[in-house]
Every structure is written in structure tokens, then in C-alpha cells.
Amino acid sequence: MLATPERVHESDWTEVVVWHKPVQPEQCHGECDFHALACSSVEGIVLPGPNQDVPLDLDRPGERWCTDCLAIINAARTTEQ
Ligand SMILES: [Zn+2]
Ligand SMILES: [Zn+2]
Numbered sequence: 690m691l692a693t694p695e696r697v698h699e700s701d702w703t704e705v706v707v708w709h710k711p712v713q714p715e716q717c718h719g720e721c722d723f724h725a726l727a728c729s730s731v732e733g734i735v736l737p738g739p740n741q742d743v744p745l746d747l748d749r750p751g752e753r754w755c756t757d758c759l760a761i762i763n764a765a766r767t768t769e770q
Pocket of ligand 2: 716
């Protein structure tokens with residue numbers, strides 16, 4: 690699943706990467722100033738890292754899916770079946 694990374698600090702200030710579902714990823718040219726996110730109609734990521742293919746069962750230390758984006762992805766997958 691194509692995803693946009695967001696670097697966030699947890700409450701103990703460890704940095705983690707949160708992956709979001711990008712909106713209109715086909716418009717991504719790799720040097721975007723902004724990525725709109727499926728989980729928010731108003732917020733997005735400024736100066737995002739490049740989109741990457743991320744497994745839905747992501748199991749890497751310091752990385753996780755945005756729970757809202759994951760719910761949207763799962764809802765879409767359920768509808769498709
Ligand atoms: Zn999200
Ligand atoms: Zn982009």
C-alpha cells in the first residue's frame with residue numbers, strides 16, 4: 690500500500706514514522722511541497738518524504754500506520770470484496 694511518511698514525536702520524544710494514505714498519489718512527482726492525506730481534509734504533510742510501498746501488516750520498530758488512514762484502507766478493501 691502506497692503511503693506517505695510523517696515524522697512525529699511520541700510523548701517521550703522518541704521519533705517515530707507514521708504512515709498515511711496519500712490522496713491523489715498519481716500526482717506525486719517526488720518533490721512535492723505538500724501531500725494531502727486520506728485521514729484529514731484540511732491537514733497534510735508539508736515537505737513530505739517520498740511515498741513508499743508499506744505493508745499493511747507493518748511490523749518495523751519506530752514505524753506505524755496512522756490509525757485513521759488504516760481504517761479508511763480497510764473499509765475500502767472490505768467494500769471491494
Ligand atoms: Zn492518516
Ligand atoms: Zn509527492
